Amino acid sequence: MNAVEIEQAVSLLAEQPFDAEEFPFAFLRAFGNKETTIKRLRKGDTNKSDQNGVLQTNNIHIAVAPAGQVKATLDALRGSPATQRHKARFILATDGETLEAEDLGSDEAPIVCPYAEFPNHFGFFLPLAGISTVRQIRENAFDIRATSRLNRLYLELLKDNPDWGTAERRPEMNHFMARLIFCFFAEDTDIFNGTGLFTATVEQMSARDSSNTHEVIGEIFRAMNTAIPNRATARLPRWADVFPFVNGGLFSGSLAVPRFSKIARSYLLHIGNLDWTRINPDIFGSMIQAVADDEERGRLGMHYTSVPNILKVLNPLFLDDLRARLEEAGTNARMLLNLRKRLSKIRVFDPACGSGNFLVIAYKEMRGIEAEINRRRSEGDRRTDIPLTNFRGIEIRDFPAEIARLALIIAEYQCDVLYRGQKEALQDFLPLDAENWILCGNALRLDWLSICPPSGARATPRGTDLLDLPSDAPDVAFENEGGETYICGNPPYVGSTWQDEQQKSDLGYVFSGITKNWKSLDYVSGWFMKAAEYGSITKISAAFVATNSICQGQQVSFLWPLILELGQEIIFAYKNFKWSNLASNKAGVTVVVVGISSYSTHIKKIYCVSESGSIVEKNACNINPYLVDAPNVIIKKEMQPKNDVSAMDFGNKADDGGHLTIVPNQLNAMGLTEYYRKKFIKRFFGSKEFINGEIRYCIWISDDDLSEAESNYCIKMQVDKVRNARLASKDAYARSLASRPHQFKTPRLAKKSVIVTPRVSSEERPYLPVGLMDSNGVVGDRNFALYDAPLWNMALIASRLHWVWVGTVCVRLRTDFSYSNTLGWNTFPVPPLTENQKAALTRCAEDILLAREAHFPATIADLYDPDTMPENLRAAHDRNDEVLERIYIGRRFRNDTERLEKLFEMYSKKVAPQGSRKGKTGGRS
Known part of the structure; x- marks a missing residue:
């Protein structure tokens, strides 16, 4: 259940006549407990209470009190041995007239309220439902x-x-x-x-x-x-x-x-x-829009966009600079006046504004700065110089667009009350201004200059193929010639695979004629391109929240050269973090924030968000499209390694309908003799088998042995199933494989050994899960493989250097690494290695394997759990990193940032001619 669903259930409970016997179970049901759980508690199987109440282990101890005895009952719950023994976090007592509750796991003040009003405190109990954003919800409970x-x-x-x-x-x-x-x-x-x-x-x-x-x-x-x-x-x-x-x-x-x-x-x-x-108009609008959207209503309550997240966009885009200028002005009346004039001319434009969250926050923050200016100038009751019409937006749906305008109106009134007083706010509020400055339309089809013109008059649409503006397009001229324009927002996250026909058409409208690769771009790319085109005509700075995929993998080479060639540069970036909502279990999408500009004189900054939520800030000389302080090189696929390393290939792809690979039960059921089993059955290693130690086998038959293999009925039956599956395929190549149904699509087997690297692995592991197998194992296509390669190659893959490179230049699935041989391995910068250096790296790889062997039968997943990684294995990796990093720079790197900067420096020297300019991108895709 999400927060809104819980609030509804709690409110319904409070509205019903109080039932002393049923209340504890109804309360737990309101917080998402299933009927089977309630039934076990009701029967007493899992009820651990010693106070004639209901105690759910690790959760809550509830008791219904006699009339007027709520406080005494709560004291008894607090002192109950069962409460302590079964680690109840909450205690709650009520008599149907009063309710008291306490969170024993925090310093939060206890709840004491009339029973009918306890739904006002529903956020207090949300940990019962596994919802972690409790503080944010409590602040926005209304x-x-x-x-x-x-x-x-x-x-x-x-x-x-x-x-x-x-x-x-x-x-x-x-x-x-x-x-x-x-x-x-x-x-x-x-x-x-x-x-x-x-x-x-x-x-x-x-x-x-x-x-x-x-x-x-x-x-x-x-x-x-x-x-x-x-x-x-x-x-x-x-x-x-x-x-x-x-x-x-x-x-x-x-x-x-x-x-x-x-x-x-x-x-x-x-x-x-x-x-x-x-x-609270900051977030109210984004929740209200779900009310009117059939598709979104099913996820009602998951639209919370926290103010801190929005400020990750707005602060470095322009608010930090305004605050710095305020600090610099001190009490200087003229400097304060100039800053106030500057504020009045700033335009904030969100071309994917939804219900107006970014515009509202920007408006409120600017009003706060203006109020401080007025206070320092002894003009505290002065009417604002910041017009709402300077906060413009485009939203494709009519209701959110309407709510965005209403949210801004409410924000203006609340700011007037806060900074000027109720009487002055009322005096200027009605009637509402009839001007329309939030446009309902398709942002990727409209000319942004016509909606948010850089000067007082409407701009002439560029190009003859632009759609006419809708009839409700803003016709509000700015009264602030020469002001700054900041574009911001949180455009839709839709990957290329999941875009519908309309969205594909929208991207084609923006990119066709510019690049042939637009069909592989995320939908948000359209907003970046439109902002860059806008900025090529007039001075603006723009920043958007985006899926992290636009700064990884192939999309970088498709999108960012086009933006950089328009004179834009990245002025700040937030690296991967979760854009959270009100759902339980920290649900959210992994995003980045990227700011671009063609004129910014500010120091460039890269921000990283830690797991605890703290922000680490770093100044940068240049931020490249991978969000690294390095030159603007674009990493493109390489079909062969650019260094003296072994070629990396895919594992074996089956295209067999699942009939050449078999699990242990299937193998046992085949009843093969020891001879047939040894000759035609091999261990099969997909990524799950390799990382988690799962057991799977496969049938492996050479052409010369086909007749002998098919003399066994069970093997022949599996081969026949493969033939039929391939013949039934819609793919012509797969059907052609029916002529050799006894083999994988791409049969590859090492002569001696194979170095294995899974294609997808968790970023939680401090190193990539690479390993060594002998020639008796078959590597599946969910892995990459180096067949019969020297072992020092494994030392490279197992290094922290390679971890940071792959994590930066390859695509990620959410935050998991998605390894690529053409992007991650073939491009990995490696200095020329001497034979002695290769021998040292070989020993490091051997030490890593020996350290793992000492913990047999622990799996890769077990060994590389960051919290329980064995010390000897950690030491072996640390030694590997030291040997390799001394090869690179003669000492250990200080951190991952320094590692990346060195790798990009090496890569740029390999791909760019000497003397090329720092911002060179290698041309359009």
Whole structure:
């Protein structure tokens, strides 16, 4: 269960009549415990309580208290031997009127609240559901609760008004929800004259059977769409006439309202009774958009984008510089004034803005800097000089675009209240500005200069094939000639394999005519290319969150030469980290943040995020597309090694329908004699077998031995199955292999030994899992292999140097390494080796193998667990690293950063002619 689902379940529990006997089980069920778990607790099989309650080991001890005895019961739970013995993290006591709870595993203050209000504290208990982002959720608990209730209302309205769920009317439904959100916020923040005015009016003026609820809401909306001078002729009911004129586009157009059932009316009143002063527009919009999206609703609550993550983009892009200038200005009035003027002219443009998270955060942070300037100049109540229209966005879906604009409006009001005061904020808030500065459209099809022009007038679209702008395109001229423009955002993550027809077409629109390799690019590449083209015409800096794959593997050679040739350079980067959400188990995608510019004078910076979340910052002379402080060389596939190392090939690919490889049970069932087993059966090593020690075999038959092998019925049956599988294949080459069904597609066998490297392995291991096999083993195609290669090659693969190279230039699957012979091995820079150096490396490889042998039958997975790696094996690898690194630079490298910088230096010298410029990319792909 995710956070929103848990909040819904907890709220439903609190709304039901209190059942003392059932409460502990209902509480655990609300946090995702399965019915089988509940059944065992109910029977007493797993209930360890000694207080007539329910104790779930390593989790929680719950007891229902006699009336008025909640505190005493909680004290008893705290002192219970069972609580200590079974390591309960939480204790909870309630009598149905009051609830108290304590987290024994932290210094958090205990909860003491009325029973009906305990859902307000649902975030306190989220560790029970395995959700680790508890602090972030607790800080945004209101947004989650509000989203949960709005979702229930939305679904109830669609149930009663199915026509509002059609493609034709869904935008109208979404617009209605945006109006409701505004009303809930406005009635709790004095924007409406009277706290709770909207909810109270609906409750008082609509019938309890909800028959006229839609009419009452419709009249309220009509009032907010009617200017004060027109009220006399509008014939508004007196109870609606008290609402102010709002409009600003929010209440224009159709004022139709869906019909309400009694349940829907009840939901609406419950939502209105929440404290909407606590709304956080930073993240609220991204959660609300899930309410209106059928596909996303199934993952409701997983849209949380933390402010710290957003600031990883915005801070190095421009906010850090603004804060530095503020620090530099001190109390100098003129410098402060100049900085304030600069702030007023900054444009922030998010061409994948969703519900506006980045724009809202940028706006709030800039308002904070402006407020400090005003404070230092003794102008604390001054109206802001930062216009909302300087925060522009493109969003392909209409509802998020509408929510983004609403989130900015709410953020502006909240900032005015915070920095100027409630009275001044209200004075300037209504009516809303009718200008539209968030555009609904396809960002990869639109001319960004026309939406966020660098000067006051609209830019003329470049090229004759650009689509016309939509009718709702912003026509808001900037009043800040000469200001800075910063492009930022979190565009969609869609790899080339998973793009739909429309997305492929979008990328073709951006890249066709520039490169022939665009079909292999991630979808986010389109945003980088559009930003680079924008920056080639006018000065901008841009930064996007992106999947780490655009800075690894072949995509680097397809994308980055095009960007660099437009005069852009990488000005900062965050290396791989998890872009987390509200799901349990730290779910999230592995991303990078990359900032580009054609004019930045700032010191370039590379940031790394540790597992604990701390950030390590490093200045760089140049950041290349692999996010390394090194020249802008592009690593391209090499079909043969560029150094004096052995050729690396694939293992054996079967294309056999799974019939040449067999597991132990299958082999035993074949009943082969010792002779047949020894002659025609070999151990088979895929990556799982090699790393985890799993057992699998394969049938291995040479052409000369085919007749003898097929004289055995069981072997012949397997060969026949292979023939049939290949004949049934849609692939012509696979069908041609049916003529030799007794063999793998690519039969390769070493004469003496083979060095094996799995194609995919975890980055958690400090070294790549390389090993040595004799000629009796068959290497599967999930591995790479060096057949009959000198053993010193293994020392190279087993080194930390090779680990950092592969981790940088090869593609990753999430954060796992995806090894490549053409990108990782054939390009690996190795200095010329003397015979003595090769002999020393051979001894190092032998020592590594001997250290492993000492721990037989431990597997590679066991041996290379970073927490339990044997000391003698660690020492053998350390010795290997020392010998190799002294060959490279005469001493040990200080860290992985220094290793990478040396490797890129060596590679660039090999591929670039002497005297070539630092930024040389080798031309377009």
